[in-house]
Amino acid sequence: MDVQSQAPHIFDEETLIALYDDHSDSIYRYAFRSLGEANLAEDCVADVFTRFLERVATGKALTGNLRAYLYRVAHNWIVDYYRQEKPEADLEAQPLPARNANPEKHLSEKENQAHLRQALLALPEDQRLVIELRVMEKWPYEAVADVLGKSVEASRALQYRALKKLRQSFNLQWM
Amino acid sequence: MYKKNDHPMTDAELEGLLAELSQVPQRNPDNAARTKARYLIAVGKSLQASTTEQTIKTRRKKEFREMKPFFKKFSLAFTLAAVLLVFLLGGLGVTAAAASSALPGDPLYGVKTGWEQTRLQLTRQDFKKVELNLAYAQNRLDEIETLIAAERLGDLEASVQAYETYILEALAGLEAIRSNSMAVDSQLDRAITASLGKYTADLETLSNRVQTQRRTRFDEAILFSKSAGAYHGKIEFVGTVNAINPDLWVVSGLEVIITASTEIEMGIDVGQQVEVEGWVDALGSIYAREIEHEADGRAFSLNGKGEFLGIVNEIQPDYWVVNGIRFEVSATARIEPGIRVGDFVEVEFVRNDKDEYILREAEFAFDDDEYVGSVDEIHTEYWVIDGLRFELLPKSRIEKGIKVGDFVEVEFVRNASGENYLLEVEFADSEIYGVADEINTDHWIVNGIRCEVLPNTKSEPGIKVGDYVEVEFVRNQAGEYILLDVEHEDAYNSSDAGYGHHRHGGDDDEMVGFVDEIHSDYWVINGIRFNLLPKSEIEWGLKVGDFVEVEFFKNSAGAYFLLEVEHEDD
Structure with missing residues (x-):
């Protein structure tokens, strides 16, 4: 459910539960990809929606796309987490599920994935969202454009820019 | 796999890395349920706090007056959260597990069905609700099979009835979705038809395992499953009972099929007015879900006028018959076009001094x-x-x-x-994106399309020839484009979007897009015309429709010039 510029009074009980049902899984997946750990991702989801409730309680209307707002809160939570937990060490320490038996290759994959996570977190918000929704979640461009409040063409361009930045982040190291 | 200090990362390697990163293992359902329970508690507290803050003064007075029980102050969410937490964290988790295999008549059967109801209540998406209802219908069929194996035939009724109820709920869910999306509708239609086909076959198999005298009940459920597969829409109408049979009533001349799950109010007799609620299949057969006394005959006595839903039996120039009742058609009657005998209609009427019913309005009962x-x-x-x-x-x-x-x-x-x-x-209203080629008082030309300007046309100030704009238009009866709204295309103007074309003064810039046209002296990419220069570099083999990266600049007059264009694989 996308709610734009909604006044808080529309958030009745049913709506609040529906919002959670609609968005919690995708926020979880985003958190897991960034954190690499299931329990931490659950904590992130819980805190994101608690912050959302706190925001609603202030009585200020939410502006922009709700999904984008939730991703933004999740992103801030993740960045805060790494800030407190020494990012390099933690990013390296969180393995992803699919692993290769070759130790040297495994180490390289781990490094690359850790680097990619950092690079993704460093992207501007709209570029990060395009990668998350379009590349990771396989949404059609039209839906991504809707969340971003941009045209399909602009969303394509954002993806192009984001991928270019990610490639460059690796190639800077190579150079 | 890309390895640092080896070679620059290729597109394929980055794609591979992103694909790996996008893999997320299945979310643990218990953990997910705990997180949701935390949220529901927060919702409950938040709503409670909000209510407290807003109404504390008036509420105190009111509570003092009415002495409402304490528990009523808690919201549904808070209660559900508490139940969830007890189930997930407390000893009742074991009970819930044990209850999952309970059968009708067992002490824990209520826990099992209660849990199903809780899940249905917590599910807000219509699509998921339909899926859940179908899954629970399957649970009831499994129970029927177990009951037959255990020779507990006396307990079958509850499962059969519950089975039909879940199917009806699934169908009602389908109805809710139907209005939103035809694609989803047909997808769900197929899913439900497939499920009901399977259920029918299961019931036929089970029916063969029980004694003949028990089969009547199964035959009813089989008929129900077959008919429900042809569910077309929910109906509700008022009529007079003409005949009452165990599995078929006649109401105002219409045959109404009674199924095992039909709820019939006690004491209804032939000649009385009733309200029938149910559904109709694609062939027009009516299945009753509920039949009850028509409350005080209000449909026909309310200030001499009323409205009701019914089936058209006859259409004549001067009168219609709906549900067996004749309605005189006056010259001022508003009748929606296309209504034919057999259609469900909503009828609005008045009763005159001669006790005749005068038709005021008739329209399809199903919304446009x-x-x-x-x-x-x-x-x-x-x-x-x-x-x-x-x-x-x-x-x-x-x-x-x-x-x-x-x-x-x-x-x-x-x-x-x-x-x-x-x-x-x-x-259909539509919009296009493109370059403003001409701007005149009575028309604009955008991407070569002439758009007529009307007094109510809105245009963002500051747009000039050469700007990239978003145009909203409609086509009129003559096929002309009527300009409704024109504004700068924001994404294009944003530097983040990768265009940055507002940096005047000859700066080079780049963008990605699709080739629309190729000419000897200019190209059109994403609707923008790029003039060619002698030094323009064009990659060999590009054709219309290719996705390309363009390097260009815009001169002070607003014209675009192509410096380089090449395939963009992303």
């Missing part, structure tokens, strides 16, 4: 629907739009100039036989 799509075929009797056939009516309103391939908006109704009747078809 709207549909947007491309015209596939145009015939004198019907049109096909995005694969869906729409029958034409004498009064169908068709905007002039529409031809095959045009994008149109259709208003239509679907009758009881599932046929679509076209009420109106017109060019």
